[in-house]
Amino acid sequence: MIEHLLNGLLTALSFDVLPILIFGVVGGIILGAMPGLTATMGVAILLPFTFGMDSTPALVMLIGVYIGGIYGGSIAAILLNTPGTPASAASVLDGYTLTKNGQAARALSISAVSSFAGGLISTIILIAFAPILAGFALKFNAPEYFALALFGLTIISSISGNNLLKGLLAGTIGLLISTIGLDPINSVPRFTFDVLDLYSGINIIPVLIGLFALSEALSQLETIVNDKKHVLRSFSLKMLSRKDLKEITPTAVKSGVIGTMIGSIPGAGADISSFVCYNEAKRSSKNPEEFGKGSIKGLSAAEAGNNGVTGGALVPLLTLGVPGDAVTAVLLGALVIQGLSPGPLLFTYSPDLVYGIFSSMLVANVVMLLVGLIGIRFFCKIIEIPRMLMIPIIMFLSIIGAYAINNSMFDIGVAVFFGLLGFTLIKFSVPLSPILIGMILGPMAETNLRKSLLLYEGSWSFLYERPIALFFLVLTAFSVYTALRFNKKKEASVES
Numbered sequence: 001m002i003e004h005l006l007n008g009l010l011t012a013l014s015f016d017v018l019p020i021l022i023f024g025v026v027g028g029i030i031l032g033a034m035p036g037l038t039a040t041m042g043v044a045i046l047l048p049f050t051f052g053m054d055s056t057p058a059l060v061m062l063i064g065v066y067i068g069g070i071y072g073g074s075i076a077a078i079l080l081n082t083p084g085t086p087a088s089a090a091s092v093l094d095g096y097t098l099t100k101n102g103q104a105a106r107a108l109s110i111s112a113v114s115s116f117a118g119g120l121i122s123t124i125i126l127i128a129f130a131p132i133l134a135g136f137a138l139k140f141n142a143p144e145y146f147a148l149a150l151f152g153l154t155i156i157s158s159i160s161g162n163n164l165l166k167g168l169l170a171g172t173i174g175l176l177i178s179t180i181g182l183d184p185i186n187s188v189p190r191f192t193f194d195v196l197d198l199y200s201g202i203n204i205i206p207v208l209i210g211l212f213a214l215s216e217a218l219s220q221l222e223t224i225v226n227d228k229k230h231v232l233r234s235f236s237l238k239m240l241s242r243k244d245l246k247e248i249t250p251t252a253v254k255s256g257v258i259g260t261m262i263g264s265i266p267g268a269g270a271d272i273s274s275f276v277c278y279n280e281a282k283r284s285s286k287n288p289e290e291f292g293k294g295s296i297k298g299l300s301a302a303e304a305g306n307n308g309v310t311g312g313a314l315v316p317l318l319t320l321g322v323p324g325d326a327v328t329a330v331l332l333g334a335l336v337i338q339g340l341s342p343g344p345l346l347f348t349y350s351p352d353l354v355y356g357i358f359s360s361m362l363v364a365n366v367v368m369l370l371v372g373l374i375g376i377r378f379f380c381k382i383i384e385i386p387r388m389l390m391i392p393i394i395m396f397l398s399i400i401g402a403y404a405i406n407n408s409m410f411d412i413g414v415a416v417f418f419g420l421l422g423f424t425l426i427k428f429s430v431p432l433s434p435i436l437i438g439m440i441l442g443p444m445a446e447t448n449l450r451k452s453l454l455l456y457e458g459s460w461s462f463l464y465e466r467p468i469a470l471f472f473l474v475l476t477a478f479s480v481y482t483a484l485r486f487n488k489k490k491e492a493s494v495e496s
Contacts, residue, residue: 007356030072055340126260164483174436207418277301
């Protein structure tokens with residue numbers, strides 16, 4: 001294995017492959033930073049360009065886009081309160097708060113280092129334990145997916161701010177929105193009102209753009225109208241310190257491992273991983289009240305968690321031929337186009353290619369870190385742009401991003417509607433992130449609960465008969481108990 005890795009590393013650093021890898025990572029970062037242009041879209045866009053390429057450079061470029069795209073979403077999330085991708089939605093909670101406090105460079109450097117840590121850990125685990133993780137992923141069926149989704153939904157209680165009821169209200173809104181479209185089991189239309197565009201449900205990208213980008217732009221516009229003498233926000237170019245690095249390292253390592261485990265489960269992507277890791281970091285923190293108020297551990301957990309998925313999602317793809325998320329589904333197509341058959345035989349007949357991919361992932365994470373740190377001064381220039389110019393730019397990019405998903409004017413309408421909804425909810429201090437969590441995890445919970453009941457002929461025994469499902473249910477109960485206890489302590493301290 002070591003010999004194959006060294007050969008793969010030499011291939012990744014060769015003059016034929018390295019420029020393509022750098023192009024993929026930088027391109028992925030740019031695409032990820034633009035609202036609506038996800039890593040999946042970036043890989044899909046570049047896929048046709050690989051038709052005439054050799055297998056290794058083609059796959060290396062696409063994986064570079066994948067790694068860069070997941071990280072790139074954090075740039076817009078931290079600077080503009082606009083997640084470039086769903087995977088970066090959790091980064092808004094503390095990243096944008098740091099920016100508002102004049103610590104944009106610190107937040108971006110923490111994001112880059114944590115993303116590198118998560119990606120590096122996931123790649124190392126991928127190299128060392130791919131077959132074991134693949135076996136773990138195979139044990140997941142409908143009951144396990146339901147329990148995982150239920151555990152994920154408890155995150156709502158952790159990110160609801162000062163009012164748990166308002167957070168639960170927002171989460172319920174997200175769950176209700178997720179029911180729009182065809183019933184996942186019986187294909188019966190629900191809440192579609194005979195509108196054909198609603199039959200496929202509400203796409204999460206326009207919702208994300210509306211809730212976070214357009215609502216923020218409207219809020220900023222209102223501030224400018226009410227404050228004629230607005231002065232540009234100042235910020236420091238000071239990056240993370242040694243103390244910060246020491247503080248976030250345990251969180252980044254733990255979140256990278258959790259992200260890899262979640263990524264190895266087919267269907268559980270980076271968006272779920274980032275929120276799960278954020279929730280775990282808050283639960284285990286000695287100062288959970290700091291989360292949502294500029295906690296560097298919260299930002300680190302979200303970024304290491306979503307980048308940890310990059311290696312984990314390749315585990316089922318390469319070992320079983322089963323894509324771990326939407327991006328690896330496109331990569332599966334790329335492998336087939338190159339005449340390769342993902343699965344155990346790929347390690348037997350094409351070890352050079354497999355370990356070339358592994359080595360290129362190590363190099364891609366290093367490139368991502370360097371580009372992220374070197375580009376901080378340039379990225380920070382974004383918040384120096386006067387808000388009277390920035391707001392129209394944000395709105396324009398948001399509209400283009402919403403339209404680009406399906407080339408649909410309907411998606412623009414969805415983004416505008418949720419922008420107005422988000423703006424209204426902000427007025428009443430209702431958190432927006434629980435809506436997104438409800439939309440992401442709602443379909444996963446509903447579909448797998450109903451499948452489980454069908455498999456067990458209406459019996460709920462799957463909740464305690466299956467060890468992995470039972471484990472997640474215990475975690476769910478513990479998470480709810482911890483959140484309720486924390487809220488009671490907070491209320492008691494306010495009263496006193």
